[in-house]
Amino acid sequence: MAAPKDFLEFVDANADLFIQRLGEAVAIPSVSGDPSHRQDVLKMSNWLNAQLQALGVDTKQVDLGTQELEGQTLQLPPAVLGSIGKDPKKKTILIYGHFDVQPAQLSDGWDTEPFTLVVDDASGKLIGRGSTDDKGPILGWLNVLQYHHKHGKELPVNLKFCFEGMEESGSEGLDDLVIRESKPGGYFEGVDCVCISDNYWLNTRTPALTYGLRGVVYYAIHVTGPARDLHSGAFGRTVHEPMTDLIALMNKLVDGKGNILIPGVDDMVAAADAEERKLYEQLDYSIADVEEAAGGKIALSDDKVQVLMGRMRLPSLSLHGIEGAFSGVGAKTVIPSKVAGKFSIRLVPPQTPENITPLVNKYIEEEFAKLGTKSQVRIEYLHGGRPWVANVKHWNYEAAIKATEAVYKRKPDLMREGGSIPVTLTFAESLGVNVLLLPMGRGDDGAHSTNEKLDRSNFIEGTKLLGSYLYEVAALS
Amino acid sequence: MAAPKDFLEFVDANADLFIQRLGEAVAIPSVSGDPSHRQDVLKMSNWLNAQLQALGVDTKQVDLGTQELEGQTLQLPPAVLGSIGKDPKKKTILIYGHFDVQPAQLSDGWDTEPFTLVVDDASGKLIGRGSTDDKGPILGWLNVLQYHHKHGKELPVNLKFCFEGMEESGSEGLDDLVIRESKPGGYFEGVDCVCISDNYWLNTRTPALTYGLRGVVYYAIHVTGPARDLHSGAFGRTVHEPMTDLIALMNKLVDGKGNILIPGVDDMVAAADAEERKLYEQLDYSIADVEEAAGGKIALSDDKVQVLMGRMRLPSLSLHGIEGAFSGVGAKTVIPSKVAGKFSIRLVPPQTPENITPLVNKYIEEEFAKLGTKSQVRIEYLHGGRPWVANVKHWNYEAAIKATEAVYKRKPDLMREGGSIPVTLTFAESLGVNVLLLPMGRGDDGAHSTNEKLDRSNFIEGTKLLGSYLYEVAALS
Ligand SMILES: [Zn+2]
Ligand SMILES: [Zn+2]
Ligand SMILES: [Zn+2]
Ligand SMILES: [Zn+2]
Numbered sequence: 001m002a003a004p005k006d007f008l009e010f011v012d013a014n015a016d017l018f019i020q021r022l023g024e025a026v027a028i029p030s031v032s033g034d035p036s037h038r039q040d041v042l043k044m045s046n047w048l049n050a051q052l053q054a055l056g057v058d059t060k061q062v063d064l065g066t067q068e069l070e071g072q073t074l075q076l077p078p079a080v081l082g083s084i085g086k087d088p089k090k091k092t093i094l095i096y097g098h099f100d101v102q103p104a105q106l107s108d109g110w111d112t113e114p115f116t117l118v119v120d121d122a123s124g125k126l127i128g129r130g131s132t133d134d135k136g137p138i139l140g141w142l143n144v145l146q147y148h149h150k151h152g153k154e155l156p157v158n159l160k161f162c163f164e165g166m167e168e169s170g171s172e173g174l175d176d177l178v179i180r181e182s183k184p185g186g187y188f189e190g191v192d193c194v195c196i197s198d199n200y201w202l203n204t205r206t207p208a209l210t211y212g213l214r215g216v217v218y219y220a221i222h223v224t225g226p227a228r229d230l231h232s233g234a235f236g237r238t239v240h241e242p243m244t245d246l247i248a249l250m251n252k253l254v255d256g257k258g259n260i261l262i263p264g265v266d267d268m269v270a271a272a273d274a275e276e277r278k279l280y281e282q283l284d285y286s287i288a289d290v291e292e293a294a295g296g297k298i299a300l301s302d303d304k305v306q307v308l309m310g311r312m313r314l315p316s317l318s319l320h321g322i323e324g325a326f327s328g329v330g331a332k333t334v335i336p337s338k339v340a341g342k343f344s345i346r347l348v349p350p351q352t353p354e355n356i357t358p359l360v361n362k363y364i365e366e367e368f369a370k371l372g373t374k375s376q377v378r379i380e381y382l383h384g385g386r387p388w389v390a391n392v393k394h395w396n397y398e399a400a401i402k403a404t405e406a407v408y409k410r411k412p413d414l415m416r417e418g419g420s421i422p423v424t425l426t427f428a429e430s431l432g433v434n435v436l437l438l439p440m441g442r443g444d445d446g447a448h449s450t451n452e453k454l455d456r457s458n459f460i461e462g463t464k465l466l467g468s469y470l471y472e473v474a475a476l477s
Numbered sequence: 478m479a480a481p482k483d484f485l486e487f488v489d490a491n492a493d494l495f496i497q498r499l500g501e502a503v504a505i506p507s508v509s510g511d512p513s514h515r516q517d518v519l520k521m522s523n524w525l526n527a528q529l530q531a532l533g534v535d536t537k538q539v540d541l542g543t544q545e546l547e548g549q550t551l552q553l554p555p556a557v558l559g560s561i562g563k564d565p566k567k568k569t570i571l572i573y574g575h576f577d578v579q580p581a582q583l584s585d586g587w588d589t590e591p592f593t594l595v596v597d598d599a600s601g602k603l604i605g606r607g608s609t610d611d612k613g614p615i616l617g618w619l620n621v622l623q624y625h626h627k628h629g630k631e632l633p634v635n636l637k638f639c640f641e642g643m644e645e646s647g648s649e650g651l652d653d654l655v656i657r658e659s660k661p662g663g664y665f666e667g668v669d670c671v672c673i674s675d676n677y678w679l680n681t682r683t684p685a686l687t688y689g690l691r692g693v694v695y696y697a698i699h700v701t702g703p704a705r706d707l708h709s710g711a712f713g714r715t716v717h718e719p720m721t722d723l724i725a726l727m728n729k730l731v732d733g734k735g736n737i738l739i740p741g742v743d744d745m746v747a748a749a750d751a752e753e754r755k756l757y758e759q760l761d762y763s764i765a766d767v768e769e770a771a772g773g774k775i776a777l778s779d780d781k782v783q784v785l786m787g788r789m790r791l792p793s794l795s796l797h798g799i800e801g802a803f804s805g806v807g808a809k810t811v812i813p814s815k816v817a818g819k820f821s822i823r824l825v826p827p828q829t830p831e832n833i834t835p836l837v838n839k840y841i842e843e844e845f846a847k848l849g850t851k852s853q854v855r856i857e858y859l860h861g862g863r864p865w866v867a868n869v870k871h872w873n874y875e876a877a878i879k880a881t882e883a884v885y886k887r888k889p890d891l892m893r894e895g896g897s898i899p900v901t902l903t904f905a906e907s908l909g910v911n912v913l914l915l916p917m918g919r920g921d922d923g924a925h926s927t928n929e930k931l932d933r934s935n936f937i938e939g940t941k942l943l944g945s946y947l948y949e950v951a952a953l954s
Contacts, residue, residue: 214710218808227772233691233896236793236823237735238767238784239775243796244731251728254721256848258714290715295704295814298716298851307715316713318812319720323805325798326819331695331859333821333896335795337772342803344810346713371733374775382808419710 001156001475002406003468010147011467015460018143019126021051022459023117025099025135026128032077032100032169035069041077041165044099048138048163049080055145057082057161064166064173076173077165081187084145085158091473092158094191094431096423097138097198098167101130102448109450125453132441132454137197137466138163140440140459144467156474160191167198167423175426182430193396194427194435195469197462202415203443206284207408207465209400210437212312212416213424215347215387217356220323220340221249221364225375230335240373242339243325249377250341252367254317258300258310260345262363265315268351272309280305280312283413293443312416316346340380346418353384388425389416394434399472406472407464438469478633478952479883480945487624488944492937495620496603498528499936500594502576502612503605509554509577509646512546518554518642521576525615525640526557532622534559534638541643541650553650554642558664561622562635568950569635571668571908573900574615574675575644578607579925586927602930609918609931614674614943615640617917617936621944633951637668644675644900652903659907670873671904671912672946674939679892680920683761684885684942686877687914689789689893690901692824692864694833697800697817698726698841702852707812717850719816720802726854727818729844731794735777735787737822739840742792745828749786757782757789760890770920789893793823817857823895830861865902865912866893873911876949883949884941915946 011018030044031037045061052059061078068074077100085092104114112118117128126136141161148155162181166172181187201208223242230239252261260266272280287299287307301307310316323340326332345356361379368377390397392414404412421437428435440462446452488495507521508514522538529536538555545551554577562569581591589595594605603613618638625632639658643649658664678685700719707716729738737743749757764776764784778784787793800817803809822833838856845854867874869891881889898914905912917939923929 216710216810218810220808225771225773225775230771231896232793232795232797232821233693233823233894234788235767235771236795236895237777237787237791238895239771239773239777240733241795243798244733247724247727247796248733250724256717256721256725256850290712294702294707294712294716296702296716296851298702300715300717310714311711314714316709318709318713318718318810319724319802320709320809320811321720321802321804321813322799323803325796325804327798327800327802327804329800331697331819331821332797333693333695333795334797336798342808344709344808346710373733374773417710418713418715419708 001471003464003471007147007467008464011143011460011463014143018139018459018463019119019456021142022126022131022136022139025139026117026130027115029115030100030130030165031103032166034103035072035074038074038077041100042075045077045080045165048099051142052080052082052161055142055149057084057145062177064177067172079165079174079177080161080163082161083159085155087158090157091192092160092190093470093473094160094162094188094194094427095141096162096194096196096427097141098134098164099138100165100168101133101135102168104129111451119456124456126456126459127451127453129452131452132445133447133452134167134198136454136459137440137462140197140463140466143463144470147467156471160188171423174423178426179430188431191431191433193433194431195438196424196435197438197440197466199417199421199437199439200445200447201439201442202283202285202413203289206410206413207404208413208415208439209397209404210415210417210439211392211397212389213387213420214418215351215353215385216344216420217347217353217360217384218342218344218382219360220342220380220382221246222338222340222378222380223249223375224338226335226337229337232333232335235335240375241335242375243336245368245371245373245375246322246339246341248371249364249367250319250343253319253343258316260315260317262359264359265345265356269314269348272313277305279414280308283308283415285413311418313348315348315351316418317343319343347387349387349389352386357381385420385422386425388428390435395473395476396434396436399476400436400438400469402472403465403468406468407461438465478948480941480948484624484944485941488620488937488940495616495936495940496596496933498619499603499608499613499616502616503594503607504592506592507577507607507642508580509643511580512549512551515551515554518577519552522554522557522642525576528619529557529559529638532619532626534561534622539654541654544649556642556651556654557638557640559638560636562632564635567634568669569637569667570947570950571637571639571665571671571904572618573639573671573673573904574618575611575641576615577642577645578610578612579645581606588928596933601933603933603936604928604930606929608929609922610924610929611644611675613931613936614917614939617674617940617943620940621947624944633948637665648900651900655903656907665908668908668910670910671908672915673901673912674915674917674943676894676898676914676916677918677920677922677924678916679760679762679890680766683887683890684881685890685892685916686874686881687892687894687916688869688874689866690864690897691895692828692830692862693821693897694824694830694837694861695819695821695859696837697819697857697859698723699815699817699855699857700726700852701815703812703814706814709810709812712812717852718812719852720813722845722848722850722852723799723816723818725848726841726844727796727820730796730820735793737792737794739836741836742822742833746791746825749790754782756891757785760785760892762890788895790825792825792828793895794820796820824864826864826866829863834858862897862899863902865905867912871911872950872953873913876953877913877915877946879949880942880945883945884938915942
């Protein structure tokens with residue numbers, strides 16, 4: 001069941017009003033990471049709460065307590081929970097979004113005032129902080145609600161909303177809320193699936209659905225030796241130097257082709273079969289796109305499938321740096337006494353921090369023993385998160401694919417992301433239902449950068465996509 | 478010819494007066510690296526100039542111009558040149574010392590006020606900034622002059638003095654002065670040898686002479702790839718990562734036993750024969766001394782000779798750190814776009830920056846090519862200095878050995894230092910004469926540290942040593 005023609009026309013007819021409302025949202029500088037803007041995040045919570053209520057949504061603002069930031073005790077911005085429709089014959093979809101934004105100042109290099117939405121008619125861009133991350137997508141949902149509210153039409157599904165104001169600052173307070181409200185009797189009881197619109201197309205051309213995210217484990221290898229930093233003149237070639245040992249260990253972790261040298265880590269992931277390779281062949285993403293994004297002709301392979309699988313369905317190991325060594329400009333003749341090599345591994349199923357960490361520890365300890373050094377080693381686990389992959393055969397994805405085809409007249413890229421969006425895992429694990437990542441913006445939106453933008457067409461067609469998705473879910477039920 | 482008994486008795490009888498004068502010198506906080514103390518360094522130059530004049534030395538203070546420091550234009554403290562005796566039948570010895578000191582504050586962890594000389598009768602220590610580095614040795618020379626002045630005795634040799642006030646801040650202006658005054662018609666014309674007292678015994682027990690210093694070459698290996706830092710989630714296993722390549726290169730430079738892996742570098746230095754090994758066996762310095770100084774049981778070898786040769790007569794390669802990588806605390810999931818690995822090699826004859834750099838460049842370029850990466854490499858030479866080894870069979874050393882035996886009743890340790898004292902090379906190369914490093918203080922004096930001290934016995938016996946050395950030089954002429 002496609003969305004009513006009437007709805008699609010309504011969206012086109014009201015495009016300027018929708019953009020005007022996006023301008024109102026962008027004008028509230030709801031920077032969660034800056035204490036001096038905390039009142040603006042609270043204001044944004046109130047603004048969104050009022051908008052939802054005006055469109056017929058039952059809402060509540062949930063106090064998430066306080067946080068300590070830069071020596072101040074700050075109230076966390078209340079999350080906004082909403083509910084509309086309680087028909088037991090309909091599916092219930094939980095929608096997530098965040099109304100806080102990254103910091104932005106004209107002096108960072110913006111061409112225009114970041115908290116004033118600029119509508120550039122020539123390029124079709126809506127420029128402003130939060131336009132694409134994540135106020136545009138949230139307002140897409142308001143647009144959908146507005147059609148139904150104004151015309152007195154029931155939505156084809158029941159909706160629950162969970163909007164937070166701390167996503168750009170670690171989603172403080174959200175996990176507790178989600179876990180609590182996912183329990184029997186909680187606010188999210190009865191949810192059949194989740195839809196999150198907070199990521200981006202692979203490119204600037206083809207709509208996408210995201211069904212996987214890599215997990216991560218982050219370690220520090222501490223190597224210690226002398227009691228204090230030594231002078232390389234007085235001590236060079238008399239003592240075991242921790243840097244020499246650490247560099248030897250770091251060199252054993254990954255090779256220049258990206259292969260992970262820790263036994264068992266790469267092996268844990270089954271090779272892609274012909275059918276899966278085809279998924280990557282079909283993606284509208286080339287090596288040139290990867291290299292343009294990286295800013296250099298530095299792709300690991302000439303095989304597009306290999307490069308895309310490297311990002312989406314293979315683990316990766318990156319060496320980030322060394323704490324405790326000389327890192328300044330110029331020349332300092334120091335033998336550092338304690339150094340910590342930092343590296344992380346991006347994980348894919350069935351890898352988890354729990355099954356990877358023993359392999360890491362065992363290997364580093366064995367390789368360290370081979371060095372025959374008198375230095376000491378200690379491996380520190382800094383943080384980790386599990387990977388996530390959703391079943392794309394689920395009706396939640398089927399509906400999103402159909403909606404994309406209806407609005408954009410083409411199949412979406414079915415993709416996995418190389419990074420993490422922690423809230424995805426929180427919802428998937430707390431509710432135990434299928435989660436869909438349905439991006440509105442394009443790959444070049446510059447979410448955390450200067451001149452963040454959302455294309456007008458992505459906002460308007462994206463609104464149609466979100467509405468159509470609800471009708472397709474209802475049709476597949 | 479030993480020093481007159483009269484002289485030795487004079488030194489003992491005037492010990493308290495000498496210490497009192499050292500207290501006057503320490504009380505002038507002549508910190509060359511701190512603009513707010515620059516006037517104190519000038520004051521110290523004047524104080525020393527007046528002392529020398531009062532003891533019959535012809536002096537001149539030489540303006541060395543200005544320097545830019547922390548945004549200020551500062552006058553450099555004038556060097557003090559001195560001359561006493563012009564007898565063409567006598568040898569002429571050039572004495573070097575520096576009257577500036579390292580910074581020091583009670584709050585750094587000093588037990589007593591750093592610019593008040595504390596005479597600790599229980600331990601026999603004279604505690605204060607500059608006591609051993611380098612005001613104690615300079616005042617040793619004043620003590621020697623005082624005996625001769627007071628008793629109207631001629632010195633057994635002609636003396637020239639070169640005292641500077643910028644040694645702790647790179648000896649700014651000194652090289653030009655030394656080179657200029659070493660030329661025919663210059664102030665240092667006719668100098669037969671140089672004596673510098675600005676280093677330390679190997680230990681706390683045995684007097685020492687130093688006849689060698691290692692040189693150094695310092696490099697940065699720049700590896701670049703992406704145009705900007707990348708996120709390891711989005712790009713891990715899609716691109717060549719500069720850190721992976723740099724770590725591989727750094728791992729090829731030195732092994733865990735201290736062997737330098739750059740072909741030709743270790744080979745350039747002939748192995749020690751049995752006679753030379755004996756020199757190291759005889760040194761009053763054990764592996765326990767090395768490990769105590771380093772603060773850990775981390776010596777590269779159980780063979781004392783091997784460890785001492787590693788410091789004194791072998792080249793060494795130390796990995797200092799990486800610029801441009803993540804070096805903070807915590808976990809940052811960055812793929813750095815440009816990294817620079819810093820390392821240096823300590824050089825011994827016949828190694829020079831000129832013959833080592835081509836080997837370094839060739840090897841790194843070859844090893845980089847083997848990596849098969851799309852990153853770029855560039856090797857930067859940051860600075861360098863040649864090694865120095867003096868002929869210990871020269872009468873300058875013979876005299877110092879005899880003087881040591883006369884005063885301390887034992888043979889000195891004949892040692893080489895692992896680090897550099899750049900002014901040594903300047904004198905050796907400008908004048909083309911034998912240079913002797915004749916330390917006054919002990920290995921635990923803490924020259925640049927808190928609670929810097931000079932033992933009372935080292936000051937008093939050291940004064941006798943300096944005087945005796947002049948008489949031994951005269952006797953060998
Ligand atoms: Zn976001
Ligand atoms: Zn964001
Ligand atoms: Zn010194
Ligand atoms: Zn010094």
